Amino acid sequence: MEIKQILNRFYVEDIEVSIDFYEKILNEKCELRFKYPDKDLELAQIGNILILAGSNEALKPFRETKATILVDSIKDFKNLLLANGATIIRDLTAVPTGINMTVKHLDGSIVEYVEHH
Numbered sequence: 001m002e003i004k005q006i007l008n009r010f011y012v013e014d015i016e017v018s019i020d021f022y023e024k025i026l027n028e029k030c031e032l033r034f035k036y037p038d039k040d041l042e043l044a045q046i047g048n049i050l051i052l053a054g055s056n057e058a059l060k061p062f063r064e065t066k067a068t069i070l071v072d073s074i075k076d077f078k079n080l081l082l083a084n085g086a087t088i089i090r091d092l093t094a095v096p097t098g099i100n101m102t103v104k105h106l107d108g109s110i111v112e113y114v115e116h117h
Contacts, residue, residue: 001076007050007068009112015042015053022046034096065102065110074099074115081105081113 012018019030023046032045040058044051050068052059071077074092081103082088089110090102098117104110 001080002072004070004072005048007045007048007070009050009052009062009065009068011059011063012051012053013055015044015051018051018053019044019046022049022051032097036096065112067109068112068114070114070116072115074101074113077113078103 010018019033023029026047026049028047030044030046033043035042039054039062041052041054041062043053052062069077078088078092078101085106087104088101089104090100092099092101095114098115100112100114102110102112
């Protein structure tokens with residue numbers, strides 16, 4: 001099992017403005033950008049920043065999630081997390097980039113885990 005990357009999540013209304021800003025200040029290009037039509041969102045990744053763009057209504061169910069952790073085996077991490085007292089908020093779900101789940105850690109932190117395909 002391996003954590004590949006930990007992403008900070010930023011919630012915005014205008015993805016173009018945010019991409020331009022973070023590309024400039026991080027001196028990096030947008031590595032990943034896609035629409036998530038089922039949730040009426042658009043996402044982009046620049047370095048260790050994950051930008052989620054949409055209306056306040058579309059973003060509302062996700063705002064409490066503090067980080068995204070990219071892993072090599074989401075099923076292995078699910079078992080590890082459950083064995084250590086975490087609670088699954090949203091179970092394994094197919095998403096445009098692979099599969100994800102949302103978990104509440106023992107300290108109350110809500111984190112998304114993603115395995116890219």
